[in-house]
Amino acid sequence: MEPETESADEGLAGLLNRALNKGAILNADLLITVNDVPLVAVRLQAAIANVETMIEYGIMTEWEPAMAHIDDDYLAETLETNDEAADRIDADTEPSDRSDERERRVTPVESTVADSRNRL
Amino acid sequence: MIESKYTYCIVSATDEDRQTLGTGIDEEPVSVFVQDGIGAVVHDCPSEAYDTDDRSQAETWVKQHNRTIERAANAFGTPLPMTFDTIFEDESSLRTFLVKHQSQIRSRLDVLAGTEEYGVRIYCEEDVLLKESDPVSDSPDSSDIGGMAYFDQKKREKQRRQEIAENTKSRFQSYFPRIESVVDEITEEDLERENDDRGRNVLTASCLVAEGEIDGLKQVLGDIDDEPGVEVVFTGPWHPYSFVGSLGSDAPSTDTHGT
Numbered sequence: 075m076e077p078e079t080e081s082a083d084e085g086l087a088g089l090l091n092r093a094l095n096k097g098a099i100l101n102a103d104l105l106i107t108v109n110d111v112p113l114v115a116v117r118l119q120a121a122i123a124n125v126e127t128m129i130e131y132g133i134m135t136e137w138e139p140a141m142a143h144i145d146d147d148y149l150a151e152t153l154e155t156n157d158e159a160a161d162r163i164d165a166d167t168e169p170s171d172r173s174d175e176r177e178r179r180v181t182p183v184e185s186t187v188a189d190s191r192n193r194l
Numbered sequence: 195m196i197e198s199k200y201t202y203c204i205v206s207a208t209d210e211d212r213q214t215l216g217t218g219i220d221e222e223p224v225s226v227f228v229q230d231g232i233g234a235v236v237h238d239c240p241s242e243a244y245d246t247d248d249r250s251q252a253e254t255w256v257k258q259h260n261r262t263i264e265r266a267a268n269a270f271g272t273p274l275p276m277t278f279d280t281i282f283e284d285e286s287s288l289r290t291f292l293v294k295h296q297s298q299i300r301s302r303l304d305v306l307a308g309t310e311e312y313g314v315r316i317y318c319e320e321d322v323l324l325k326e327s328d329p330v331s332d333s334p335d336s337s338d339i340g341g342m343a344y345f346d347q348k349k350r351e352k353q354r355r356q357e358i359a360e361n362t363k364s365r366f367q368s369y370f371p372r373i374e375s376v377v378d379e380i381t382e383e384d385l386e387r388e389n390d391d392r393g394r395n396v397l398t399a400s401c402l403v404a405e406g407e408i409d410g411l412k413q414v415l416g417d418i419d420d421e422p423g424v425e426v427v428f429t430g431p432w433h434p435y436s437f438v439g440s441l442g443s444d445a446p447s448t449d450t451h452g453t
Contacts, residue, residue: 075412075415075416075419075426075428076412076428077312077408077412077428077429077430077431078427078428078429079429079430080257080260084427084429085429085430086253087429088313088429088430088432089256089257089260089429089432090253090256091313092275092311092313092432092433092435092436093256093259093260093275093277093278093435094256094277094278095277096277096435096436096438097275097276097277097278097280097435097438098204098274098275098276098277098280098438098439098440098441099277099439099440099441100276100280100291100440100441105280105281105282105283105287
């Protein structure tokens with residue numbers, strides 16, 4: 075098989091990885107530095123980084139603990155709470171067709187839980 | 195003040211080679227700074243890193259960096275490529291570096307002379323990896339999502355992940371020596387953690403190969419790529435970015451890289 079050069083996507087990724095993360099490692103004392111650390115193109119590195127790298131460095135992980143506790147007990151409890159709230163609203167208001175509104179209130183919770191289960 | 199030296203690579207050069215070498219990053223004129231038979235391919239720049247939020251600009255700069263090294267390689271032979279944004283404080287610090295580490299640089303230039311680098315990544319579909327193990331007992335019952343069934347499902351998923359990890363390792367152990375046998379040097383790199391469309395990354399490596407001796411690697415990778423459920427990503431040739439290692443690490447202070 076033939077190798078891909080920088081003109082192909084895979085080749086470009088290979089070049090970016092090498093030029094930004096590899097190459098000769100020099101002693102820092104002769105390079106331009108801040109607090110003895112050689113200057114690096116921090117924003118450029120971030121611009122090149124993909125989502126996977128962002129997750130690796132913890133930028134996109136905050137949602138995980140928030141979603142991880144959503145299990146069947148949570149689902150049951152949440153739906154029950156919604157039912158009770160809906161019942162209270164029904165009792166406090168004039169009789170009318172509330173079923174649509176109640177459905178709308180519950181549905182987002184169900185879909186959120188279903189989404190989280192798919193991710194777990 | 196424009197007195198710093200953005201350095202693309204180091205080459206073997208003589209005083210007669212104090213030539214211009216076209217333009218580099220941002221079309222800056224590139225020259226060869228020669229000291230005792232060693233040349234640094236540089237352009238003059240302010241004392242600040244080339245940095246940007248714009249990915250397209252970043253790619254342009256990296257390509258300009260690499261193409262300048264390419265021109266230097268054509269003129270002087272295999273270079274020691276620098277990482278993007280390697281900037282010496284001034285001409286004096288660059289000269290100090292070249293003088294102080296002359297023998298180390300020469301020896302590295304000799305070792306890498308006439309070589310090229312290639313990148314290799316191998317992916318296996320998860321189904322293929324799982325087929326190598328005994329099937330996991332009891333398939334999950336999707337109609338029962340409550341109580342113990344949920345924990346059973348989590349347990350099966352854990353077991354599945356373990357099997358994939360074990361078979362990833364065994365694939366690596368199978369492929370690595372086959373590739374190693376047809377290259378001059380090979381360096382193993384971290385695997386990608388997440389799956390992509392091609393499946394699970396089971397091997398990532400950079401290979402050093404003598405110029406014109408690439409047929410063996412092409413053959414081995416072609417054979418691996420033909421295996422069912424396996425995909426090989428093969429890139430290059432590159433300058434030996436992954437094999438140049440540390441330079442000047444015997445200098446005093448901040449010596450954290452070793453040799």
